[in-house]
Structures are given as structure tokens and as C-alpha cells.
Amino acid sequence: MDFSMKRRTLLKVIVLGDGGVGKTSLMNQYVYNKFNPLYKATIGADFVTKELQIDDKMVTLQIWDTAGQERFQSLGSAFYRGADCCVLVFDVNIQRSFEMLSNWHEEFLKQADPSNPESFPFVVIGNKIDLDYGNSRMVPEEKARDWCASRGNIPYFETSAKEGYNVDEAFLCVAKTAVACE
Ligand code: GDP
């Protein structure tokens, strides 16, 4: 038996959300354990990969970054198609980024057109909770949890890409829900 052929799964993960909420930072923290305080708008779309083991399965997460500012049009449905999980990110300190979650959610389902939209795995991340200490928080945790509950119990994580808080946990959930839906 060739052990290199041990069940290996490639999962395509799409990260969506308004510009500036921390999508690129979350990915950099998760994959490289690095945080860059300088804001550099992502151009177009790109991906990073991370390998992890879930039970007896080797899983490669292929995590696609997007430039939120570019909105949906330029990405096109080819970018979304074949996704195994969609991560929706907002900034807990910016109300509008939370309100936009519904648009991103809807747009993803429209573009990716998954066979079972009701059970397609999403994960929601409320990022930048480290800024909360400065009383800048605009979106209460309960409000975010309600939103997730009303859309088929989407798992919700509060993170700080800056401090590396809860980032691994959020992406582990991404991998697990995607594997479960395979
Ligand atoms: P993107 O446009 O969604 O990819 O957002 P970026 O990852 O580029 O982050 C936008 C800005 O927010 C950058 O200046 C980051 O350094 C900063 N940022 C990202 N995540 C956090 C976080 O968790 N806490 C704080 N304080 N700043 C963050």
C-alpha cells in the first residue's frame, strides 16, 4: 500500500467581507503566524494553503483571498465555483461591515450556486475584538449570533488577527464543517 496516497482532501475556502475588515490579516495569521499593521489593499484574488489533519484525513485548505473593495463583479462565478466553505468576515467595530454580511452571503450563494444552498457550510468571523478594549465595539456578540442562528446555525467566531486570538479555532471549524459536507 502506498501511504503517500492516504486519503488527502483539497478544500477550497473563500473568504469574503468588506475591505479593511481583516481578511488578509486573518489568513496571514493562520498560515504564517504573522501580523502586518500596515494596510495594503489586496489586488484581485490569491490563495494560500495550509495542511492539517482531521481525524484520519489529511486536509489541505486552499484559502482564497479577495479584495472586498472590488465588490463582486470583477471576481466572476468561476472564482466561487467548487468552493467547499465560505468564510464571511466583518469588523465588530464597524456596523456597516456587519450589515453587509447579508449581501456577501447572498452573493456567494448566487455565484457559487451550490447544490444544497440550505446546508452549504459557512463560518462567520467577527474580527478586531482587540480594539474592543477601547470601547469601540459597534456590533454586540449577541446580534452576530442571532444573524448566524437565523441562517441555519452558522458557526460564529470572534477573533483578533492582530493578537492571533481564536484564529486557529475558526479555521479548524472551517476545515471540519467542509470535510463533514464533502
Ligand atoms: P482586508 O481588506 O479585509 O484584507 O483587511 P486587512 O487584513 O488588510 O486589514 C485591514 C487593516 O486592519 C490593516 O491595517 C490590518 O493591520 C488591520 N487589522 C486586521 N486585523 C486586525 C485585528 O484583529 N486587530 C486590529 N487591531 N487590526 C487589525
Ligand code: MG
Ligand atoms: Mg485584503
